[in-house]
Amino acid sequence: MMKRMVPIVAALWPIWFRKSFVNPSTSRSFSNQIIKSPSLLSLDLADSWFSSSKHSDHSSIQECPKKWISKIIDGTAIAEGIRSRITSEVSQIKELTGQVPGLAVILIGQRRDSQTYVRKKLAASEEVGIRFKLTTFPENCTECEVCNALCKFNEDPSIHGILVQLPLPQHLDESKILNCISLEKDVDGFHPLNIGTLAMQGMEPLFIPCTPKGCIELLLQLGVEISGKRAVVIGKSNIVGLPLSLLLQRHHATVSIVHAFTKNPEEITREADILVTAAGVPNLIRDSWLKPGAIVIDVGTTPVEDPSSEHGYRLIGDVCFEEATRVASAITPVPGGVGPMTVAMLLYNTLESSKRAFKLTK
Amino acid sequence: MMKRMVPIVAALWPIWFRKSFVNPSTSRSFSNQIIKSPSLLSLDLADSWFSSSKHSDHSSIQECPKKWISKIIDGTAIAEGIRSRITSEVSQIKELTGQVPGLAVILIGQRRDSQTYVRKKLAASEEVGIRFKLTTFPENCTECEVCNALCKFNEDPSIHGILVQLPLPQHLDESKILNCISLEKDVDGFHPLNIGTLAMQGMEPLFIPCTPKGCIELLLQLGVEISGKRAVVIGKSNIVGLPLSLLLQRHHATVSIVHAFTKNPEEITREADILVTAAGVPNLIRDSWLKPGAIVIDVGTTPVEDPSSEHGYRLIGDVCFEEATRVASAITPVPGGVGPMTVAMLLYNTLESSKRAFKLTK
Numbered sequence: 001m002m003k004r005m006v007p008i009v010a011a012l013w014p015i016w017f018r019k020s021f022v023n024p025s026t027s028r029s030f031s032n033q034i035i036k037s038p039s040l041l042s043l044d045l046a047d048s049w050f051s052s053s054k055h056s057d058h059s060s061i062q063e064c065p066k067k068w069i070s071k072i073i074d075g076t077a078i079a080e081g082i083r084s085r086i087t088s089e090v091s092q093i094k095e096l097t098g099q100v101p102g103l104a105v106i107l108i109g110q111r112r113d114s115q116t117y118v119r120k121k122l123a124a125s126e127e128v129g130i131r132f133k134l135t136t137f138p139e140n141c142t143e144c145e146v147c148n149a150l151c152k153f154n155e156d157p158s159i160h161g162i163l164v165q166l167p168l169p170q171h172l173d174e175s176k177i178l179n180c181i182s183l184e185k186d187v188d189g190f191h192p193l194n195i196g197t198l199a200m201q202g203m204e205p206l207f208i209p210c211t212p213k214g215c216i217e218l219l220l221q222l223g224v225e226i227s228g229k230r231a232v233v234i235g236k237s238n239i240v241g242l243p244l245s246l247l248l249q250r251h252h253a254t255v256s257i258v259h260a261f262t263k264n265p266e267e268i269t270r271e272a273d274i275l276v277t278a279a280g281v282p283n284l285i286r287d288s289w290l291k292p293g294a295i296v297i298d299v300g301t302t303p304v305e306d307p308s309s310e311h312g313y314r315l316i317g318d319v320c321f322e323e324a325t326r327v328a329s330a331i332t333p334v335p336g337g338v339g340p341m342t343v344a345m346l347l348y349n350t351l352e353s354s355k356r357a358f359k360l361t362k
Numbered sequence: 363m364m365k366r367m368v369p370i371v372a373a374l375w376p377i378w379f380r381k382s383f384v385n386p387s388t389s390r391s392f393s394n395q396i397i398k399s400p401s402l403l404s405l406d407l408a409d410s411w412f413s414s415s416k417h418s419d420h421s422s423i424q425e426c427p428k429k430w431i432s433k434i435i436d437g438t439a440i441a442e443g444i445r446s447r448i449t450s451e452v453s454q455i456k457e458l459t460g461q462v463p464g465l466a467v468i469l470i471g472q473r474r475d476s477q478t479y480v481r482k483k484l485a486a487s488e489e490v491g492i493r494f495k496l497t498t499f500p501e502n503c504t505e506c507e508v509c510n511a512l513c514k515f516n517e518d519p520s521i522h523g524i525l526v527q528l529p530l531p532q533h534l535d536e537s538k539i540l541n542c543i544s545l546e547k548d549v550d551g552f553h554p555l556n557i558g559t560l561a562m563q564g565m566e567p568l569f570i571p572c573t574p575k576g577c578i579e580l581l582l583q584l585g586v587e588i589s590g591k592r593a594v595v596i597g598k599s600n601i602v603g604l605p606l607s608l609l610l611q612r613h614h615a616t617v618s619i620v621h622a623f624t625k626n627p628e629e630i631t632r633e634a635d636i637l638v639t640a641a642g643v644p645n646l647i648r649d650s651w652l653k654p655g656a657i658v659i660d661v662g663t664t665p666v667e668d669p670s671s672e673h674g675y676r677l678i679g680d681v682c683f684e685e686a687t688r689v690a691s692a693i694t695p696v697p698g699g700v701g702p703m704t705v706a707m708l709l710y711n712t713l714e715s716s717k718r719a720f721k722l723t724k
Contacts, residue, residue, distance in 0.1 A: 047622045175564050196558030200600045202537050228623045238562045249598055256618035260409045261590045
C-alpha cells in the first residue's frame with residue numbers, strides 16, 4: 001500500500017513568489033508572499049443568494065477523478081519552503097533595521113510532548129533567524145508568576161510574538177493567563193478579539209491561529225478550491241476546531257462541525273470533500289467515514305508510549321491512516337503533516353508582527 | 363390548511379419563574395429568570411469523544427412522532443411573557459435605585475422597514491418602563507456626526523444600551539460606526555470581542571446578539587432539546603447567521619452553515635432537525651428542503667410593496683410557509699415569529715446591562 005503513495009512536494013513555487021527587496025516606504029511586496037493564504041478581507045464576497053450563480057470563480061468546483069491513488073501531503077516539505085522564504089525576509093529586515101524578529105515562549109511543567117513541540121519551535125526559529133527566548137516554570141508555579149513573565153515580554157520591544165505552550169497544568173486558569181498576552185504579540189491568535197475578528201466578515205484579525213492557518217495553507221498549496229466545497233471539521237476546541245471552522249467559512253466552504261455530542265458522525269463526515277479532524281482520538285476515523293476522493297487533514301496528535309522511539313513516545317493521528325489512503329485523494333500523515341505547518345505559521349505570525357512593529361507593512 | 367395549525371402560547375410558565383424580590387447584595391435570583399437561556403459557561407461540557415456516550419442528558423434526543431400537525435410558534439405571545447417579566451424587574455430596579463434602564467437608538471435615513479423596527483422598539487421599551495432615547499440623522503449624515511452622538515451616549519450614565527439601526531446608508535462604514543459603541547453598552551452584541559467570547563468555550567460575552575438569542579429562546583420555550591440535534595443555519599451574516607451558528611454550537615447542536623456558495627443547499631437542509639434561515643430571500647425554502655418533523659425558525663424579513671397594508675409594505679419570510687407547515691413539526695410565522703423575540707431580547711440585554719451598572723447582579 002505504502003508504495004502506491006506519491007508524496008507531494010512543493011517543487012515549483014509559483015511565479016508570484018520572487019525575491020523582491022523593496023524600500024520600506026513602499027514595502028507592499030513584503031506581505032502575503034511567503035504563504036498563499038490571501039488577506040481575509042479580500043475574501044469577503046457578498047453572501048447574496050441571487051448573485052451567487054453568476055460568481056463562476058466561486059461555483060466551479062473541480063470534479064474528482066474516479067480512480068484514487070491516495071497522496072501523502074508532505075507538510076514537512078511545504079513547511080520547509082515557507083521557512084526558507086521567512087529566512088529571506090528576516091535577513092532583509094536585519095539589513096534594513098539592524099534588528100530581527102523575537103519570539104518568547106513559556107513552557108510550564110514536564111510534559112514530554114510539550115517539550116518536543118517547544119524544541120521544534122526553537123530549532124525552527126533559529127533556522128530562520130528569529131530570536132527565541134524560552135522561559136520555563138515548574139509544574140507547581142502560580143498564575144501570578146506566569147503573568148508577571150508575560151507582562152515583561154509585553155513591554156520588551158525586542159519581542160514580537162509571545163506564546164504559552166498548551167496545555168497548562170490543571171491548577172492554572174488558561175484564559176486568565178492567555179489574556180495577559182498583549183493583543184499585538186498574540187502570535188497564537190487565541191485572544192477573543194482575534195477570534196471575533198476572524199469570525200466576522202469585513203474584519204481581519206491581527207493573527208490567525210497557527211494550526212488552522214497551516215491547514216488552510218496546505219489546502220491552498222495543493223491547489224484545492226475551498227469555496228463551495230463541503231468541509232467537515234471534527235472537534236470544536238478554541239485552538240483548532242473553532243478557528244478552523246471560521247476560517248473555512250471565510251473561504252466560502254460549506255462547513256459542518258462534528259463533535260462529541262454528534263450522533264452518527266460518520267454520516268456527516270462521509271459528505272465531506274474536505275475533512276479536518278482534531279478530535280484527539282487515535283484512529284477514530286475509519287475508511288467508512290470518508291467520501292471517496294476526500295482530502296483529509298489530520299490534526300490529531302495523541303502521544304502514546306513507545307520505548308523504541310527517541311523520546312519514549314510517538315504521535316498517533318485521528319485517522320486510521322492505511323485505511324484512509326485507500327479512499328481519500330490526499331491525506332496528511334502524523335507526524336509530518338500539519339505539525340510542521342503549525343510551526344511555520346508561528347514563525348510567519350512572528351515575522352508579520354515584527355514587520356508591524358518595524359513599520360515595514362503597508 | 364391554516365385551520366389545522368395549533369398556536370403555541372406559553373400559557374404555563376415554569377415554576378422557576380417566580381417573583382423573588384431580593385436584597386441587592388445577594389441578588390442572584392435577579393439573573394436568568396426572565397428567559398430560559400442558561401449562562402453559556404454552564405453549557406461548557408468537555409468535548410471528549412469517549413465520555414460522550416455516558417452523557418445521557420446530552421445524547422437522549424427525543425424521537426419525533428410520525429404524523430405531523432405543524433404548529434405555529436407564537437413568537438408574539440412568548441415575547442409578551444418575557445416583556446411582562448422584564449416590566450416586573452424594571453419596577454423592582456426603580457424601587458431599589460430610583461432609576462430605570464435607558465436605551466438609546468440611532469436611526470439614519472428614511473427606510474420604512476427600519477422606521478417600523480424602531481417604532482416597535484420604542485413601544486416595547488415604553489411598555490416595560492425602559493427609558494427610550496431616539497436620535498435621528500438624515501440619509502446624508504457623516505460618520506463623524508454619528509460617532510459623536512454615540513460617544514455622548516457612551517458617557518451618559520442614564521443610558522445602558524446603545525444601538526444603531528441597521529442597515530446603514532451605503533456611504534457609512536458600518537464597522538467603524540459600531541466600534542464607537544462602548545462594549546458595556548453594546549446591547550446588540552455586534553462588537554468583535556462579544557462575538558469572540560460568544561464563540562469560545564470557557565468565555566461568556568457581555569451581550570448575545572438579540573435575534574440569535576431570540577431564536578434559541580424560542581427553541582428552549584418550546585422544550586426543544588438542542589444538544590446533539592442536527593441544526594442547519596442558512597446565511598452567515600455577522601448579525602444573525604454567524605452568532606446563531608456559534609450559539610447553537612455552545613448548546614451542543616451539530617451545526618452546518620449553508621450560504622450563497624453552497625451547492626445543492628436543499629440536500630443539507632433536509633438533514634436538519636432544527637432549521638434556522640436568515641437568507642433574506644422570500645420563499646427560498648420549499649417543502650422539499652425540509653426533513654419531516656423539523657423545527658423551522660424563519661428569520662427572513664424581506665419588505666415587499668403592499669399598498670393595502672398600514673405602512674405600504676409587508677414582510678415576507680424565507681420559508682414558503684404553507685408548504686412548510688405540511689412537513690415541519692413547528693414553524694415561526696413572518697411576522698409574529700422571531701421579530702417580537704428580537705425586540706424582547708433587546709429589552710432583556712438593556713435590563714441586564716443596567717443591572718450591571720447598578721451593581722444588582724452577582
